[in-house]
Each structure stands twice: as C-alpha cells, then as structure tokens.
Amino acid sequence: MAARIRVEHQESDGTYGVPRITAELREASCEVVDHKRVARIMRASGIEGVRLHRRHHTTVPSSAAAKAPDLIGRGFTAKARNKKYVGGITYLPVDGRKFLYLATAIDFASRCHTGWTIADHMRTDLVIDALAAAERTRGSLAGAVMHTDHVAQYTSRAFAGACRQAGVRQSMSVIGSSADNALAE
Template sequence: MKHYPPEFKADAVALYESRPEATIRSVAADLGINPETLRNCVRAAGASRPRGRRSPEAAQPPAPLEAESAASRNKVRELEEEREILRKAAKYFAGGDALVNRFQCVADLQCRYGVKRLCSVLGVSRSSFSYWRRTAADRAARQAAEAQLAVRIRAVHQESDGTYGAPRITAELRETIGEAVNHKRVARIMRESGIEGVRLRRRHRTTIPDPAAARAPDLIVRDFTAAKPNTKYVGDITYLPIEGGKFSYLATVIDLASRRLAGWAIADHMRADLVVDALAAAVRTRGSLAGSIMHTDHGAQYTSNSSSAFVEACRSAGVRRSMSAVGSSADNALAESFNATFKRETLQGRKSWPGGREARLDAFRWLHRYNTRRRHSRLGQRSPIAFENAFHLTPTTLTPAA
C-alpha cells in the first residue's frame, strides 16, 4: 500500500470538500489514488461539505425541424401550377444541401402535384428521388446514431471540465466505446452542437534574468525529446493571478520523454526556494535523478551565482544543468506550452482566481489529473503515466513540495 505524506492527504481532503458535486470515486480518479484511500482520509479528517446538486445530464440535441408542408399546402391558390410550385419550393432552399431540399419538397408536395410534375419543375430526376425516398430509413438510423454520439461527446467534454477538443474527445471515444470514430465526424458534430475546447490565452512573462549570473551550457538545443523517461527534464515558473492584484507562483519539473509532471511547488513568492522545492518533489517521485539533465531559462531563481540554492540542489541530486538562450522562449518551449495549457484549462476564460486557496486546489486537481488521466497528443493520446507504463516504470504519487 502506498504511503502518502500529510500535505497530500490534506490537499486531497480539501479538494473533495471544495467540490460538492463530485463523488469520492471521481476525485480519487483525478488524483490517481484508490477511492478507499481518499475515503479514509476524509473520515480521518472529519471533513464535511455542503450538499450540492449533481450536474444535469447532457441535454439531448434538438429534434430535427418538422416539415413545413402542411402550412404550404394550406396556402395553395388557384394560380399557374408551375409558378405556385416554385413559390412553395423557395422556402426549401434557405440553407443546407440544395439537392436534398428539392427531394424533400417533392416528398412534401407530391400528393397535390404529383412526383413527375414536381421533379420536372425542380430539375431533379425521378430515379434519384426514388432512391432518396428508399434510403430514408437508413438516413434516420444515421441521424439517430449521430444524436447518440453527440450525447457521448458532450459527456466526455464535460468530464474534461470543458477543456477537450476534437482530437482528445475522439481518442476517449475510441477507448470507451471500442470502435473507430473519425475525428472529422467528431469535429463536425461538436460544431453543430456548439461544443468547443478551451482555447489558448496569452501569458504574462515571469522570467527575470540575472545579468551577473553564471550561465550553464544549452544541452537540449531545442530537442524536446528523450529516448526514455528520467533522462531529460525542463523546469519553469508561471504566475497564478489572484483577485486584488496578488499572485501565487507555480514551479514545475517536466519529463521530456513522457511529458510527466515529475515535481511541482506553489508559493506566494518567486525565490529560489520555490524551484528547489519543485526539484526535491521530482527526486521523491523518481527516487533518483542522477545523470539526468535539467533544462531551464535564465530566471534569477535558476541562476543567481555558482553557490545558489538551486545550483547546489542540482549538484546534490546529480543533475546536469542546462540553460536556454537569454530572452528566447523557443529554447524552453515545452515548459512554456505546459504553462499555457495549465492556465487556459484551469481559468477557462477567467482573469483570476478568487483567492490563493482556490488557485492551489484547482492546480492540485489539474496537475494530478494531467499525469493520470489527461490525454496528450504527443503520447498517442495517452496520459503521461499510461505512457510510462510501457517502460515498466511504477507510477508514484506526485507530491508537491510546497
């Protein structure tokens, strides 16, 4: 049985208390732990939370529009037949497939004018119309299947907190329903249903270089790949905006092979202790980082001087330091991309968190979910821990340092 530190248990209980609509099982799944473990933590803490209402099930897509033939037939007057047909047919061409609209017009008006006359006026062949009418049952079945698929898509989208786009939803559907689903079809249904993933927002720069700092060589050279986990890492700091103009700061350590968040720390400052704590969390997660590369930008927290806390922490852990060029975000692009994804999927269009506790709990949930459940496009739409399982690495609980 895994042994979790008190800080992890306290944060797990706090996350459960903050989400009245969530169950023990769903919160435990987000954190990658056994539901009984979380239940025992909640009981031990004597935690309670207000009763909440569960999210309603995804609304069924609107039923197809009813044919407007009855209203049209009631308005028929004794005029020239062809002119009357064209006038009635005009409303069928407001949008959509023009040929299908003509077939529908024939089907709706055939009792009054006859198929032959309608097809002649509307410029369609009777054989094509007959085929369209014979395949009506198949079309209805396809529409019903797409309606069911739209319900599944909406459920997956809601389960991802509204963050997944078409590629990740497609991967989730393929795994859960066990059949091939075309990503273009998923994208089309999402457009028709008004379902969107979270889009990128511009970030605020937090890297403040120290001009007097000693520089480490660039051992990555923009090659953000690795043959196996626990060989190359990137680190960075991003800010978490709090209402009232305040900030918290998140430091991360990310594995380049599996994209796993091996270590992280949150604090209300950007001192060197923040990045040292994140590195220490990565050491606890992996057991050892000896021989690996740690690539960062030129932020003062990482450089300072040769006797800085971070430099000493890397030396003690047996980590080789690597640094990007000054002022070049592309040289640490993977960490920058991770930070952008984290903030757009947690803030979801908001400008800030109400307070530091809310920011920490959102980060706590998302960062664990990122490792255990969130699908990554560079990993074949697998989560980082699922990807690492292919290397026979035992996933451990990721514990924040601060």
C-alpha cells in the same frame, strides 16, 4: 448619443471602451464624433469597457550569475524517462491583484509534471522545492539534465547546489528565446 453608445457597447458584449465605440460611431454615421464627448457620456451613464491587466513579468535574468550551457538544443524528446527535464515558473492570478507562483519540473519522455510547487513568492526555494518534488517522485535524478531559462532563481548558487546534490546537470536556453524552453512555456 447615449442610446447609440449603449447599443454599440451591448453589441460588443460589454467589451468596447471609449476608443473603439468612438470608431464604431464614426464609421456607422460618417459624422465627426469626439472621443471626449463619448467618454463623458459613457462616464455619466456608467458604461465601461473591459480593461486588460498589465502583464506580470516573472522572467528577470540575473546579470551576475553563472550561466549553464545549452545541453538540449531544442531537442525536446527523450528515449527514456528520467533523463531530461525542463523547469519553468509561471504566475497564477488569484483574488484580483494577488498572485501565486508555480514552479514545475517536466519529464521530456513522459511529458508528466514529475515535480511542482506553488507559493506566494518567487524566491529560489520555489524552484528548489520543485526539483526536490521531482526527485521524490522518481526516486533519483542522478545523471539527468534539467533545462531552464535564465531567471534569477535558476541561475542562483542555491539551485546549482541543489542540482549538484541531486546529480543533475544544468542546461539553459538562449536568453530571450522562448522557443528554446518551449516545453515549459
């Protein structure tokens, strides 16, 4: 049985674990193969399948925060640069279990990352710094629209104040619809 398990594991490029190897053995031999026995043999032989990591959630909406209207409406084009931007946060897995967080400001017309910042936290400063980087890159963002999702960092008073100071109008997608913020996704 150990030899058959090793063959199935190698044929899967070392990805199959107990459930999948058990299913393959049952299908190949048409006999009853107990998953507990397969697990015991795999453990004794030092054979392991690939384990997928749990998804790390970055979108945590703030229920108490003020929401901005959707000024974009899935219109992800702009006739001129510096008129419409989309912002987003994503995580970058680094060194096993640690994460770095990337906040971006992307111009709709040029599709360029005009502002971005990376940090080991997801505080509001992360998105404010990305907005400030876009402002430094373009000189001024006065009159532009910044479209984001409803994460707490973008619905915060501090980010709203940074937008007002830069002359940017806030726009937010519909909650739970990644298509409304597709350019950032």
